[in-house]
Amino acid sequence: MHIMEGFLPSPWWEIWFLISLPFIVIGLYQLNRLVQEKREALPLLAVAGAFVFVLSSLKLPSFNGSCSHPTGTGLGAILFGPFIAAVLGLIVLVFQAVFLAHGGITTLGANVFSMGIAGPAVAYLIYRAGTRAGANTYATVFVAAALADLVTYVVTSVQLALAFPGTAGFLGAFSAFAAIFAVTQVPLAIIEGAVIALVFKYIVQLKPEILTRLNLLSESTVDKLREAAA
Amino acid sequence: MKYGMEIAVAALIIVFAAVFLYQNAAIQASLSDGEEAWGGADGEAAGIIEASGYEPWIEPFWEPPSGEIESLLFALQAAIGAIVIGYIFGYWQGSRKTA
Numbered sequence: 001m002h003i004m005e006g007f008l009p010s011p012w013w014e015i016w017f018l019i020s021l022p023f024i025v026i027g028l029y030q031l032n033r034l035v036q037e038k039r040e041a042l043p044l045l046a047v048a049g050a051f052v053f054v055l056s057s058l059k060l061p062s063f064n065g066s067c068s069h070p071t072g073t074g075l076g077a078i079l080f081g082p083f084i085a086a087v088l089g090l091i092v093l094v095f096q097a098v099f100l101a102h103g104g105i106t107t108l109g110a111n112v113f114s115m116g117i118a119g120p121a122v123a124y125l126i127y128r129a130g131t132r133a134g135a136n137t138y139a140t141v142f143v144a145a146a147l148a149d150l151v152t153y154v155v156t157s158v159q160l161a162l163a164f165p166g167t168a169g170f171l172g173a174f175s176a177f178a179a180i181f182a183v184t185q186v187p188l189a190i191i192e193g194a195v196i197a198l199v200f201k202y203i204v205q206l207k208p209e210i211l212t213r214l215n216l217l218s219e220s221t222v223d224k225l226r227e228a229a230a
Numbered sequence: 231m232k233y234g235m236e237i238a239v240a241a242l243i244i245v246f247a248a249v250f251l252y253q254n255a256a257i258q259a260s261l262s263d264g265e266e267a268w269g270g271a272d273g274e275a276a277g278i279i280e281a282s283g284y285e286p287w288i289e290p291f292w293e294p295p296s297g298e299i300e301s302l303l304f305a306l307q308a309a310i311g312a313i314v315i316g317y318i319f320g321y322w323q324g325s326r327k328t329a
Contacts, residue, residue, distance in 0.1 A: 002272045006286025007279060043318045050318075053311030057304045061250050061268050065257045068271040092307075099303050101290035102272075138235065160275060166282050177275055184271045191246055194239045201235055206322040229232060 001071070001114050001156040001181065002096070005104025012163040017109030023117045024090060027083035034080070041080075044203070044210050048076035049088045051199070055192060056092050056115075062184040070192035071152050074145030075199060077120030078127045079214065085124075089116025114155040123148035127216075137217065137225060141200045146193025153181040205229060 008016070034041060055072030062068060077085035093111050096102040103111050123144040130140030161174035168176070203211065208222040217225075257267045294300035 004272060004276050004286070005290040006288040007276055007284075009284075009287065043321070046314050047318050050311035050314035054308050054315065055311075057307040057311070059270060059304075060246075061254070063249050063253050065253065065267045066271050066274055067268050095307065097290075098292070099294075100300060100307075101293035104288075104290060106288055156275075160279070164279050164282065164284065176278060180271050180274045180278070187246060187249070191242060194242050198235055198239050202319060206319065206326060 001068075001111065001153050002093075002103035003107040003110050003156065003159065005097070005101065005106060007104070008107050008110055008159070008163050012159070013106045013109060015109075016107075016113050016159065020086070020109045020112045020117060023083055023086045024112070027085075027087040030081065030083050031087055034084070038213060041210050041214060044079060044207065044214075045076075045084070047199075047203075048079050048085075049091065051075050051196075052088050052092045053095075055195075056096070060188055060191070062187050064184055066180070066184050068153070068181070068184045068188055070188050071115050071119060071149050072192070072196075073115055073120050073152070074123040074141075074148035074192070075196045077123040077148060078141060078144055078196075078200075079216065082117060082120040082124045085120035086112060086116035089120070110156075110159050114152045114159065118155040119148035119152035122151045131217070131221075137204075137221060138197045138201060142193040142197040144193075145196035146189040149189035149192045150182065150185055153185040154178060157181050201225075201229065 031045075034045065052072040052075075055070040057069070059067045059069045071089075073085050073089050076088045090108075090112050093103055093108060093115065097104050097108060097111075126144040126147060127140055130144070131137070157174055157177035157180075160177045161170050165173045204217070204222060204225050208217070208226065211217045212219055212222060254267075261267060294303060
């Protein structure tokens with residue numbers, strides 16, 4: 001999903017910076033409050049950030065002959081909401097843009113929007129809706145994380161199609177980019193969802209009190225999940 | 231089932247690897263000399279854009295000088311993340327046992 005350096009002409013790169021900026025500002029504000037008020041959640045925050053580091057560094061081969069990488073932002077979004085996930089995404093994208101020439105500084109706004117904001121927002125909303133509806137927790141986490149991954153790549157396709165409609169127009173360009181990004185991503189999204197659901201299970205087993213403190217799971221759900229795994 | 235989820239995830243990864251090996255055999259057979267499969271999707275998208283005549287208006291100010299150095303930095307990125315995850319999960323596991 002990385003749009004490479006220089007591959008977004010003006011005014012698109014400025015527009016995506018402007019759209020992403022408020023999310024980052026709110027994210028920093030929320031992060032600050034989390035650090036002050038819920039210190040016991042900090043190790044979990046580090047795990048969520050580290051997860052983005054690991055997953056976004058793994059370029060996996062898909063079934064159609066090209067490679068792409070998962071994003072890992074779904075976990076952070078489920079645990080801490082989409083704004084803090086945007087900050088985690090920003091850190092990784094800066095690392096990759098500066099050290100790896102993967103993505104770019106001018107395209108950072110667009111890349112933060114797809115990987116740090118759009119995907120996480122979807123994960124967060126699905127998790128909230130799923131828990132409210134009383135769906136199986138791990139199944140909800142799976143769907144939320146997998147769709148966050150997929151939506152990230154669909155949004156990248158939209159961003160590129162808006163900037164480069166070419167002669168085919170927006171829809172034609174979108175289907176060309178989506179054929180590369182979204183199709184390659186489907187199997188990777190499934191794997192990412194499964195791995196994040198597994199990590200969620202370990203968090204429930206090891207540190208359920210943080211999950212209840214963050215209002216992610218009720219105590220009765222935690223007890224039920226832990227009994228099932230005992 | 232206690233390890234139901236672990237088994238399901240492992241099965242999924244095995245299927246994923248098997249599909250890759252199967253597809254790879256088919257793709258390698260159809261490649262002509264000098265062609266390389268399994269490139270990055272990011273690069274393919276950039277290829278489409280460049281084919282339309284667009285030239286990037288700015289270059290990255292630093293690029294890993296070779297594929298090896300790029301792999302080194304990607305491995306480093308994964309290692310940093312893995313250390314943090316392992317440390318914290320280990321710490322939680324240890325403090326549960328002593329509690």
